[in-house]
Amino acid sequence: MNIYWSIALITFKEGIRNRALYGISLLALLLLAANQLICSMIMRDVGKVAVDIALSSISLAGLLIVFFVGINLLAKDLDRKTIYMVLSRPISRAQYLIGKYSGIALLLVLSVLILALFALASIYLVKGTYPDYFPRFSLAMILISIGFSLLSLLVLAAVSFFFSTLSSSSFTTLVLTIVTYIIGHSLQEVKSLVEAPGLVGIKVSATTVGMVRFASYFFPNLTLFDLKAQAAHALAIPGSYLLWVFLYGIIYIVVVLFAACMIFSRRQFA
Amino acid sequence: MRIVVSLLLLFVLVYGHVLTTRQAVSERKILAIDLQTPTALPGPLLRLSALEFKGVLADFLFLKALVFIGASDERTTVPAVTPAEWQWLLTILNSTVDLDPMFIDPYYFANAVLVWDGHLVREANALLDKGRVARSWDWQLPFYMGFNSFYFLEDDTAAVNYMIEASGRPDAPPSISSLVVRLAYKGARTDSAILFLQQMLAQTEDDKRQKDFQLRLEALLGIRKIEHAVVAYHDKFNRFPVTVEDLLHAGVIKSLPVDPFGGNFYIDAQQRVRTTSDLRNIQKEKTQDDPLK
Numbered sequence: 016m017n018i019y020w021s022i023a024l025i026t027f028k029e030g031i032r033n034r035a036l037y038g039i040s041l042l043a044l045l046l047l048a049a050n051q052l053i054c055s056m057i058m059r060d061v062g063k064v065a066v067d068i069a070l071s072s073i074s075l076a077g078l079l080i081v082f083f084v085g086i087n088l089l090a091k092d093l094d095r096k097t098i099y100m101v102l103s104r105p106i107s108r109a110q111y112l113i114g115k116y117s118g119i120a121l122l123l124v125l126s127v128l129i130l131a132l133f134a135l136a137s138i139y140l141v142k143g144t145y146p147d148y149f150p151r152f153s154l155a156m157i158l159i160s161i162g163f164s165l166l167s168l169l170v171l172a173a174v175s176f177f178f179s180t181l182s183s184s185s186f187t188t189l190v191l192t193i194v195t196y197i198i199g200h201s202l203q204e205v206k207s208l209v210e211a212p213g214l215v216g217i218k219v220s221a222t223t224v225g226m227v228r229f230a231s232y233f234f235p236n237l238t239l240f241d242l243k244a245q246a247a248h249a250l251a252i253p254g255s256y257l258l259w260v261f262l263y264g265i266i267y268i269v270v271v272l273f274a275a276c277m278i279f280s281r282r283q284f285a
Numbered sequence: 286m287r288i289v290v291s292l293l294l295l296f297v298l299v300y301g302h303v304l305t306t307r308q309a310v311s312e313r314k315i316l317a318i319d320l321q322t323p324t325a326l327p328g329p330l331l332r333l334s335a336l337e338f339k340g341v342l343a344d345f346l347f348l349k350a351l352v353f354i355g356a357s358d359e360r361t362t363v364p365a366v367t368p369a370e371w372q373w374l375l376t377i378l379n380s381t382v383d384l385d386p387m388f389i390d391p392y393y394f395a396n397a398v399l400v401w402d403g404h405l406v407r408e409a410n411a412l413l414d415k416g417r418v419a420r421s422w423d424w425q426l427p428f429y430m431g432f433n434s435f436y437f438l439e440d441d442t443a444a445v446n447y448m449i450e451a452s453g454r455p456d457a458p459p460s461i462s463s464l465v466v467r468l469a470y471k472g473a474r475t476d477s478a479i480l481f482l483q484q485m486l487a488q489t490e491d492d493k494r495q496k497d498f499q500l501r502l503e504a505l506l507g508i509r510k511i512e513h514a515v516v517a518y519h520d521k522f523n524r525f526p527v528t529v530e531d532l533l534h535a536g537v538i539k540s541l542p543v544d545p546f547g548g549n550f551y552i553d554a555q556q557r558v559r560t561t562s563d564l565r566n567i568q569k570e571k572t573q574d575d576p577l578k
Contacts, residue, residue: 058394074337
């Protein structure tokens, strides 16, 4: 446990020292300041727009952290060959990988927490200015939505780890992770489209349906974690949904990290 | 000395910056926006490409529509918004509600602007229908659709159905139920229209639209006054008047109401009271000033 923790802590500190984090926070801050400005132009659904912008800012900033900070933290060790120094010590490759992931997860949790504070502040600022235009507002739903956004970021970070173990270039990992993100958010709609092609009047071959079905198990279904619309309109979500999606996220992370560890342990470093 | 030169240089640069900013922005306005090619993707494709940012994209598309109409208010051309631009606006608003079908603002805006200014009533009702389904708790959307069906499309059956749906939804004002009853009686269209407009007026926050509704209400009250006089005339002489002046001469009306839109009331061949303005602003095309103000 100690080994994991020390690697996690080192990674976390390295992440904090990364200047990119400041830039991302600044971007989020700007977007949240824009919230006030944009909401002043909305006629009725001010609450919805305020929540939309706040939650989307968190997602966007979180994504940037995964893409540009998270991937770098692992890739740097591989790129600069500093990994040899780590692996020459009495720790297994799996321990190293899990520890590294824990560090990035810690960084993501902290970043989302900070972003969430700003987001809530901006929402309440708008709410204070236009108290009559928040007919449907649920703080609980907003917090749940932020929590699931965080979970989807953790899933994406795990996927980026998996790709890191496959390729030696951080750029390839970045591209693959971005592609996975895009697929993860379109999978749900593409799957329902090819499974009922008659609705839009297209023909789909059986192979395509099979491929999409296979892809739906391979790639993470990130749409499931996206509860922004529910939070913005304060719609109720059954507890069973939250439970199953939470379990899906956790199991996906464990499976992907397990596969990553297996590949990483057998990998030859040139 | 160096400080003076630096300050002078800074002043010149800042002046240059302000000048170029203004000039570049005004030059941009000269560029014609190609509205013939709608910038919006079809709904399903747009949803797919918006990834997890559907809600925010809907907000920004809506702002685009809002800014466009705001800017068109300052135009001096007649008409201020061309038919192609109305189509563009319709596409943008449709995309907005495809991305977030529960967002009330695009519906509210479409109902106000597309219907009253753009005269795209059927298209607006098709748009509102998406909201009627998605916002199943909201009585306002079927109410708007009912109003449009009754007032513009003159489809009373559809109007009654929408109003029944609206009256059954939570928080619907009780006056809607009386509207349903009134609509079910065919014929009393003016009375229904007055009731409808009073309800619309109560719901509208936009000042310009409120003035417009008030004007229409005033015109309709004038029509109703004459209609009552026509009935009184018929009761008295057992025949229908030919002109509104007949009503004055017969003494069934003391004075003729004035059409706030600048038209003249008349009685058509079916004994229906109408106005030459057709409840549209006929002065607007003649003078630059807005007669509403």
